[in-house]
Amino acid sequence: MSMGPKYLISLKLIQPKEAWISPGYYLVQVRGINDCGTGQWNGSEVEYVDCWEMEEEENMYYLEFEPNPATDEITLKLKTDYIDAFTEGDTWEAEIFNQQMLLMHKSTTLKDKTYMINVSGWQEGIYFVRAKVKDNLISGKFMVTR
Numbered sequence: 452m453s454m455g456p457k458y459l460i461s462l463k464l465i466q467p468k469e470a471w472i473s474p475g476y477y478l479v480q481v482r483g484i485n486d487c488g489t490g491q492w493n494g495s496e497v498e499y500v501d502c503w504e505m506e507e508e509e510n511m512y513y514l515e516f517e518p519n520p521a522t523d524e525i526t527l528k529l530k531t532d533y534i535d536a537f538t539e540g541d542t543w544e545a546e547i548f549n550q551q552m553l554l555m556h557k558s559t560t561l562k563d564k565t566y567m568i569n570v571s572g573w574q575e576g577i578y579f580v581r582a583k584v585k586d587n588l589i590s591g592k593f594m595v596t597r
Contacts, residue, residue, distance in 0.1 A: 512584045514591035523571045529564045543584040570595050
């Protein structure tokens with residue numbers, strides 16, 4: 452029996468938080484149908500992980516930008532809902548990229564929860580921020596206008 456071409460099929464389950472599917476293992480079955488007929492069912496066991504809960508636990512930090520959009524200066528604010536998450540002596544770093552993903556600015560060893568950047572010479576557009584706080588990677592974006 453000759454095997455035909457192999458295809459990688461990626462499925463993504465998108466559901467609201469209130470969905471009825473519980474985390475666990477599920478059997479996913481597929482079969483091919485074409486002009487020659489219908490194939491047999493083939494299955495594979497997959498694990499469903501509740502990513503909503505993971506996001507809430509893992510993303511204890513987030514970024515705010517003021518003003519947004521900015522014209523001359525923008526302030527990056529490191530925020531957290533957990534009182535002990537960022538303490539005296541902790542540091543973080545930030546990188547800012549333009550829409551072509553060229554590095555525009557990089558700061559390491561930031562000690563305060565706020566950081567001001569002069570963007571007066573930057574072109575109009577959307578800028579992407581990637582920050583690292585302890586072992587957490589967070590991202591955000593802001594806009595520069597004229």
